[in-house]
Amino acid sequence: MGPWGGMPGSWKRATILAIGLGLILILFPLYRLDPNRVVRGTAVFFLDLVGSWGLAAVGFLTWGAVLVLAFGFAAPAVVAVWGLLGLWGLPGLVGQQLVPMGMRLSPELGFWALHIWLLLPLLLDERRRRWPLHLALWGFVLGVLAFQSGSPLSIFVELRSQQNRLLAELVQHLLLSGTSLAVALLLALPLGVAAARTIWGGWVYSLSGLIQTVPTLALLGLLMVPLSGLARLFPTLRAWGLSGIGSAPAVAALAIYALLPLMSGIREGLRAVPPQVREAARGLGLSEWQLFWKVEVPLSLPLVLAGLRTAVVQNLGNAALAPLIGAGGLGYFIFQGIGQTSADMVLLGVLPLLMLTLGADVLLRLLEGAQSERRGHVRAGL
Amino acid sequence: MSELVFEQVHYTYGSIPAITDLSFSVERGEFVVLIGPSGCGKTTTLKLVNRLLEPTRGRILLRGQDLSTFDPVALRRSMGYVIQDVGLFPHWRVEDNIAAVPRLLKWPRERIRDRVREMLALVGLDPEAYRRKFPHQLSGGEAQRVGIARALAADPPLLLMDEPFGALDPLQRARHQRFLRAIQAKVRKTVLMVTHDLDEAILLADRMLVMNQGRAVQFDSPEAILRSPNNAFVRRFVGTDRSLKRLIRLPVTCCMAAVHPLRLGSDSLEDNGRVWGWVVDEQDRFVGWINFEDTERERWHDAVTPLSWEECATPETNLKDALSMMLALGLKHLPVLDDLGRLVGELNLPTIESLLREDSLES
Numbered sequence: 001m002g003p004w005g006g007m008p009g010s011w012k013r014a015t016i017l018a019i020g021l022g023l024i025l026i027l028f029p030l031y032r033l034d035p036n037r038v039v040r041g042t043a044v045f046f047l048d049l050v051g052s053w054g055l056a057a058v059g060f061l062t063w064g065a066v067l068v069l070a071f072g073f074a075a076p077a078v079v080a081v082w083g084l085l086g087l088w089g090l091p092g093l094v095g096q097q098l099v100p101m102g103m104r105l106s107p108e109l110g111f112w113a114l115h116i117w118l119l120l121p122l123l124l125d126e127r128r129r130r131w132p133l134h135l136a137l138w139g140f141v142l143g144v145l146a147f148q149s150g151s152p153l154s155i156f157v158e159l160r161s162q163q164n165r166l167l168a169e170l171v172q173h174l175l176l177s178g179t180s181l182a183v184a185l186l187l188a189l190p191l192g193v194a195a196a197r198t199i200w201g202g203w204v205y206s207l208s209g210l211i212q213t214v215p216t217l218a219l220l221g222l223l224m225v226p227l228s229g230l231a232r233l234f235p236t237l238r239a240w241g242l243s244g245i246g247s248a249p250a251v252a253a254l255a256i257y258a259l260l261p262l263m264s265g266i267r268e269g270l271r272a273v274p275p276q277v278r279e280a281a282r283g284l285g286l287s288e289w290q291l292f293w294k295v296e297v298p299l300s301l302p303l304v305l306a307g308l309r310t311a312v313v314q315n316l317g318n319a320a321l322a323p324l325i326g327a328g329g330l331g332y333f334i335f336q337g338i339g340q341t342s343a344d345m346v347l348l349g350v351l352p353l354l355m356l357t358l359g360a361d362v363l364l365r366l367l368e369g370a371q372s373e374r375r376g377h378v379r380a381g382l
Numbered sequence: 383m384s385e386l387v388f389e390q391v392h393y394t395y396g397s398i399p400a401i402t403d404l405s406f407s408v409e410r411g412e413f414v415v416l417i418g419p420s421g422c423g424k425t426t427t428l429k430l431v432n433r434l435l436e437p438t439r440g441r442i443l444l445r446g447q448d449l450s451t452f453d454p455v456a457l458r459r460s461m462g463y464v465i466q467d468v469g470l471f472p473h474w475r476v477e478d479n480i481a482a483v484p485r486l487l488k489w490p491r492e493r494i495r496d497r498v499r500e501m502l503a504l505v506g507l508d509p510e511a512y513r514r515k516f517p518h519q520l521s522g523g524e525a526q527r528v529g530i531a532r533a534l535a536a537d538p539p540l541l542l543m544d545e546p547f548g549a550l551d552p553l554q555r556a557r558h559q560r561f562l563r564a565i566q567a568k569v570r571k572t573v574l575m576v577t578h579d580l581d582e583a584i585l586l587a588d589r590m591l592v593m594n595q596g597r598a599v600q601f602d603s604p605e606a607i608l609r610s611p612n613n614a615f616v617r618r619f620v621g622t623d624r625s626l627k628r629l630i631r632l633p634v635t636c637c638m639a640a641v642h643p644l645r646l647g648s649d650s651l652e653d654n655g656r657v658w659g660w661v662v663d664e665q666d667r668f669v670g671w672i673n674f675e676d677t678e679r680e681r682w683h684d685a686v687t688p689l690s691w692e693e694c695a696t697p698e699t700n701l702k703d704a705l706s707m708m709l710a711l712g713l714k715h716l717p718v719l720d721d722l723g724r725l726v727g728e729l730n731l732p733t734i735e736s737l738l739r740e741d742s743l744e745s
């Protein structure tokens with residue numbers, strides 16, 4: 001018998017989790033107190049906080065422990081939500097009086113290590129449940145939004161100074177993604193059906209697979225040439241905003257990229273329709289049109305939706321490269337941040353982007369789930 | 383006028399001939415079975431009838447009119463089609479599958495609902511238990527029955543069935559064959575059925591079309607084909623036990639002998655010249671048999687050897703099955719019981735043997 005004796009697995013895990021938490025809290029600095037954006041200041045350890053923020057931190061931890069016990073079954077998820085809320089929220093809650101005016105708290109090694117430690121049990125969930133992870137992430141988002149005003153946490157300081165810009169780039173990001181996905185969808189619907197049925201459709205499909213191997217960045221660059229050429233030839237197009245740089249080539253490149261997952265979802269979906277079902281439909285007297293809408297479309301929908309999800313998530317991520325050709329979007333903060341070696345600025349782009357992709361993933365998964373539930377059957381082997 | 387006529391029909395897949403010079407005609411209400419080795423063109427023939435395929439050469443007439451003049455979609459809605467692999471729509475419930483053609487024909491909603499129930503009951507599935515199920519919740523046999531119900535739903539005068547019992551084990555198969563015969567007795571249709579099971583063909587067919595390599599080899603009643611196969615292929619195909627196979631067509635009632643059983647409680651054992659006798663109870667229900675020799679006259683009740691229900695024939699049992707029962711059980715006489723378990727007659731081994739002898743004399 002091992003050192004854990006007859007302890008149940010969940011309590012074993014909870015204990016390892018707690019010991020790890022304690023070690024990280026004691027050994028690594030959580031924050032750094034910087035006088036301004038450029039100058040690096042002194043490290044702040046958890047033990048320093050117990051001294052100065054005393055009551056608040058202890059109370060918070062006690063309350064967290066009570067929660068862990070109360071929700072024993074969901075402990076990792078509750079601890080994660082609580083931990084993330086604390087890390088992101090506490091500075092806003094009590095830090096204002098303690099951090100001198102104009103100074104900021106930057107996240108340090110312990111801050112990020114705790115994220116990994118708190119989220120790992122949820123990522124490694126043996127039952128492959130996704131809801132604990134989502135509970136933690138959305139709890140975190142709410143926490144961030146609730147405690148950000150006046151918080152000395154450096155990311156929030158950055159956010160406050162860039163609020164309007166952030167909003168503008170978020171809108172631009174959504175516009176780029178939305179437009180390119182709409183264009184791609186319009187093209188992919190007929191092309192995907194053709195890819196499943198005709199020889200030339202198969203060629204288009206192979207071609208889009210080939211394009212997928214061109215790095216996104218290179219594609220953006222390559223598109224500049226023909227588009228700027230077009231704009232030179234037709235001044236009216238230029239007047240509408242078409243040029244080698246800016247939104248037009250970005251939308252074009254993103255749409256081309258989204259084409260493959262969309263097309264392959266449609267193609268695989270249609271190919272997954274059993275031939276005997278198709279034959280029965282024809283034999284019973286469904287017209288080709290009815291066969292398509294009543295049999296092929298509903299039966300291929302699960303794979304089509306899976307393709308859509310891949311396309312959307314991938315598209316939102318790819319759009320982060322758009323600033324490189326002057327098309328803006330959340331990538332702006334990432335590239336600015338890298339240029340100024342400001343991690344806070346990078347995070348300002350990365351965190352909203354992460355929320356967008358995760359949100360899209362959840363919504364589309366829900367849609368897929370509702371679909372297969374309505375059909376009342378699990379697709380065997382797909 | 384014949385319901386369906388094939389006139390020198392050819393069909394080639396690309397350059398591979400599948401049907402060559404096929405001519406035959408089917409009368410209204412006739413049950414025709416297409417039979418032949420795998421790949422001989424049975425499925426192709428059915429698909430030519432509902433125009434999933436068009437003849438490369440020759441023509442097909444439906445009620446005297448050239449098939450190519452019909453609208454293919456409307457034509458298919460007027461024919462029931464049971465495909466080889468069942469092919470139920472996996473995303474529709476059983477009721478929606480059965481309602482497929484009536485909906486295409488825009489029947490009123492209540493009529494469709496009633497029809498679905500009627501069809502489920504017809505194929506022996508409880509409507510309330512099966513209506514709302516999805517195909518993946520059905521066993522192979524149930525799915526095939528739903529496939530048959532779907533084909534019959536719009537009451538088509540012509541029914542095309544491609545190995546409708548292919549996925550079933552022999553026991554289920556026999557049950558479904560009986561049940562298909564019962565349906566056919568109730569709703570008389572013109573049926574074109576494909577099978578590769580000779581016994582099934584002999585049992586069900588009014589006429590059998592024996593095919594080989596895309597050609598019709600013989601088209602006649604099962605009796606005629608078994609009695610006089612018209613060439614070496616058919617002779618080989620029907621096998622050396624063809625006189626035995628003829629018995630499939632004959633119900634036990636055709637050579638059943640009358641019986642005078644002893645009745646428990648009332649009859650006393652008297653000498654009737656026989657050495658044994660059947661025994662029934664006061665309600666005429668079959669009990670077993672008794673050996674008269676070395677049985678005390680007063681206590682004959684105790685000497686009855688009971689026979690179970692499985693050791694008896696019913697009036698629907700065919701002679702071949704009855705014969706195999708007799709051989710398996712080592713009986714020279716087989717009691718025949720009706721639905722209520724009453725003894726209606728007996729079958730004697732010598733009678734069957736003389737039938738078989740007549741057969742072999744003829745051929």
Ligand SMILES: Nc1ncnc2c1ncn2[C@@H]1O[C@H](COP(=O)(O)OP(=O)(O)O)[C@@H](O)[C@H]1O
Pocket residue numbers: 395398399400419420421422423424425426427
């Ligand atoms: N779609 C097809 N393409 C090419 N050849 C086919 C096709 N379908 C059937 N065949 C060929 O045509 C012949 C007849 O097939 P089929 O009618 O399915 O036979 P059966 O139903 O009697 O087993 C076979 O040799 C088969 O290989």
Ligand SMILES: [Mg+2]
Pocket residue numbers: 424425426466544
């Ligand atoms: Mg076949």
